Amino acid sequence: MTEPLIAMSKVCKHYQLGKSSVPVLTNLDMNIMKGEFVGIMGPSGSGKSTTLNLLGGLDKPDSGTISVAGKHVNEMSQASLTRWRAQEVGFVFQAYNLLPILSARHNVELPLLLTRLSRTQRKMRTEAALELVGLGERVNHRPSELSGGQQQRVAIARAIVTDPSFLVCDEPTGDLDRNSANEILELLQLLKQKQNKTIVMVTHDPKAAEYADRIVMMDKGRISPEEVATCD
Amino acid sequence: MRLRLTLANLKRRPVRTALTGFSLITAFLLFGLLEPMSQMFETAAETSDTARWWVSPRHSISDMLPVRYREQVSGVQGVENTAHITWFGGTYIDAQRSSAFTRWVVTPEAFLDISPDIVLADAQRDAFINTPTGAIVGRQIAERFNLNVGDQIPLTADIWHNLDGSDWHFDLVGIYDSPQDETDTTRMFINYRYFDEYRIVGKGLISNVLFTTGSVNGAEVAKSIDVMFANSESETRTQSESDYILSQVGQIGNISFMLRSVTAAVLFTILLLTGNTMAQAIRERRNEYAALRAMGFSAGDLLALTFAEAVTLITLAAGTGMLIAALLLTYSDQVLPQSSGLNLGLPLVIQGIGIAILLAVIVTLPPAIRLLNQPIADSLRRQ
Numbered sequence: 001m002t003e004p005l006i007a008m009s010k011v012c013k014h015y016q017l018g019k020s021s022v023p024v025l026t027n028l029d030m031n032i033m034k035g036e037f038v039g040i041m042g043p044s045g046s047g048k049s050t051t052l053n054l055l056g057g058l059d060k061p062d063s064g065t066i067s068v069a070g071k072h073v074n075e076m077s078q079a080s081l082t083r084w085r086a087q088e089v090g091f092v093f094q095a096y097n098l099l100p101i102l103s104a105r106h107n108v109e110l111p112l113l114l115t116r117l118s119r120t121q122r123k124m125r126t127e128a129a130l131e132l133v134g135l136g137e138r139v140n141h142r143p144s145e146l147s148g149g150q151q152q153r154v155a156i157a158r159a160i161v162t163d164p165s166f167l168v169c170d171e172p173t174g175d176l177d178r179n180s181a182n183e184i185l186e187l188l189q190l191l192k193q194k195q196n197k198t199i200v201m202v203t204h205d206p207k208a209a210e211y212a213d214r215i216v217m218m219d220k221g222r223i224s225p226e227e228v229a230t231c232d
Numbered sequence: 233m234r235l236r237l238t239l240a241n242l243k244r245r246p247v248r249t250a251l252t253g254f255s256l257i258t259a260f261l262l263f264g265l266l267e268p269m270s271q272m273f274e275t276a277a278e279t280s281d282t283a284r285w286w287v288s289p290r291h292s293i294s295d296m297l298p299v300r301y302r303e304q305v306s307g308v309q310g311v312e313n314t315a316h317i318t319w320f321g322g323t324y325i326d327a328q329r330s331s332a333f334t335r336w337v338v339t340p341e342a343f344l345d346i347s348p349d350i351v352l353a354d355a356q357r358d359a360f361i362n363t364p365t366g367a368i369v370g371r372q373i374a375e376r377f378n379l380n381v382g383d384q385i386p387l388t389a390d391i392w393h394n395l396d397g398s399d400w401h402f403d404l405v406g407i408y409d410s411p412q413d414e415t416d417t418t419r420m421f422i423n424y425r426y427f428d429e430y431r432i433v434g435k436g437l438i439s440n441v442l443f444t445t446g447s448v449n450g451a452e453v454a455k456s457i458d459v460m461f462a463n464s465e466s467e468t469r470t471q472s473e474s475d476y477i478l479s480q481v482g483q484i485g486n487i488s489f490m491l492r493s494v495t496a497a498v499l500f501t502i503l504l505l506t507g508n509t510m511a512q513a514i515r516e517r518r519n520e521y522a523a524l525r526a527m528g529f530s531a532g533d534l535l536a537l538t539f540a541e542a543v544t545l546i547t548l549a550a551g552t553g554m555l556i557a558a559l560l561l562t563y564s565d566q567v568l569p570q571s572s573g574l575n576l577g578l579p580l581v582i583q584g585i586g587i588a589i590l591l592a593v594i595v596t597l598p599p600a601i602r603l604l605n606q607p608i609a610d611s612l613r614r615q
């Protein structure tokens with residue numbers, strides 16, 4: 001059996017709300033193989049986004065280990081986490097989070113500014129990513145001139161342009177109509193098939209199950225069904 | 233690309249950027265106009281040579297003193313050297329620039345003896361003393377009007393008309409410098425001999441008697457001079473040079489302070505205004521900055537980006553404002569009959585740019601740091 005690309009083990013996370021401590025994740029274990037397309041589902045507030053943030057290195061767990069491709073993400077300093085994110089992780093958000101002032105093309109080019117690539121190389125990579133998501137002629141338009149589905153395509157192109165080892169997508173179809181949502185799910189599936197991308201996607205969309213390899217159900221900070229446990 | 237991002241950010245809300253830019257331009261225009269004024273008032277008082285004393289008509293500066301007052305002053309106990317000086321006025325006859333310097337009539341030898349702030353080559357000094365129609369001008373004036381020793385300087389009179397009814401013509405016999413960089417060399421001095429002989433009215437009248445006292449207490453001497461001329465046809469007021477200049481331009485200290493206060497108030501207002509605008513602009517970008525940080529942009533990168541935007545806007549506006557101020561000052565020098573002597577020198581421009589950069593730091597750092605201190609996950613969470 002091969003090593004998983006992502007391994008979370010006994011991960012605990014709580015938030016401090018005033019004086020009370022709110023446990024969000026309790027002893028969460030999760031393994032994701034390279035090239036896998038995993039959907040995470042569950043009720044609101046069950047800790048799905050928190051899990052994605054920990055996987056993507058946007059936040060750190062209270063305890064437990066998170067390793068990605070053999071690296072212990074939970075032990076990295078803020079500075080190296082920032083660098084690690086730039087190289088290894090692609091983010092796709094529900095609200096797209098594009099820069100409204102830049103054209104689609106320049107939005108996609110943004111993450112490449114953190115690399116040593118030349119201007120020409122950046123341009124080629126950007127073109128390739130845009131080609132892959134199939135935005136067509138609208139690459140010179142601003143986000144406000146694009147439909148939701150098109151904006152999410154731009155966001156996906158931006159997430160893959162640096163060729164990261166995995167994508168984390170937090171409700172990527174949450175703001176989209178049925179047709180656009182299907183197209184985005186198809187695109188993610190295509191990325192997995194053609195580029196062997198590992199994808200972790202939080203979703204409320206029941207259709208997502210048709211596209212993902214596997215669905216993980218979360219409830220109250222745990223992967224159900226499992227026995228109840230507590231963190232220290 | 234980073235430049236593109238900065239410019240794109242500025243174009244994000246064109247109306248807001250334009251309004252902020254316009255207020256900034258206005259503020260720095262005021263800075264560029266008021267600051268040279270308050271500096272001029274200050275340096276006028278500071279650089280004057282307090283060793284010199286001025287005897288003026290008591291009641292009005294347009295009154296005159298009889299030239300024999302000079303001899304009477306030199307007879308007073310404690311007086312060392314004396315000279316006299318008379319305001320010429322007039323207009324320099326030049327195609328474009330009517331009159332950008334002041335003109336005074338003096339007795340060359342005595343005047344130069346008590347004027348260490350005028351540096352003149354020996355030969356030129358002799359020529360000035362020995363040429364009844366001679367005149368000298370300061371280096372700045374000579375350069376500005378391209379005047380050379382040997383030139384004739386034509387002047388149209390407004391107070392002192394020439395006996396033969398034509399314009400005055402003086403022979404330029406020297407160009408003086410100043411021992412200190414800061415002291416102005418923008419005056420013209422004319423030999424009293426020819427002037428007094430050829431003026432139609434007022435022969436034997438002068439504006440002021442100047443004297444030095446050496447080590448003696450000048451205030452005592454000044455008092456005894458004023459007492460000596462009390463109840464005469466021309467009563468006098470005797471003041472040290474710095475006091476004399478102060479009284480000429482009014483309450484300089486206050487004017488300078490007032491001008492500075494206006495500048496400070498304007499800059500403070502602009503600080504609040506720009507600060508508010510920047511804070512708002514940065515708050516609006518919460519989600520974008522969160523996405524950029526998720527992508528791997530460091531807090532330092534985003535801080536630099538934000539700062540670049542503010543500094544671009546503020547220094548551009550500051551530069552424009554000061555440029556307009558400089559143009560206005562130059563223009564006013566050309567059209568006003570009397571040179572204002574005001575200009576926006578390099579040190580002031582540097583000071584202005586410094587203020588602009590400081591302003592950019594103050595308005596961007598606090599809101600940007602506040603935003604970047606938030607955990608990324610929190611910033612990404614939608615309200």
Ligand SMILES: Nc1ncnc2c1ncn2[C@@H]1O[C@H](COP(=O)(O)OP(=O)(O)O)[C@@H](O)[C@H]1O
Pocket residue numbers: 015016017022024043044045046047048049050051610
């Ligand atoms: N920064 C925070 N401070 C306090 N509570 C938080 C914070 N972030 C998330 N939570 C809480 O943690 C729980 C899990 O949140 P989240 O991971 O976003 O759930 P999901 O994505 O499954 O809806 C929720 O109850 C939420 O209110």
Ligand SMILES: [Mg+2]
Pocket residue numbers: 048049050
């Ligand atoms: Mg969520």
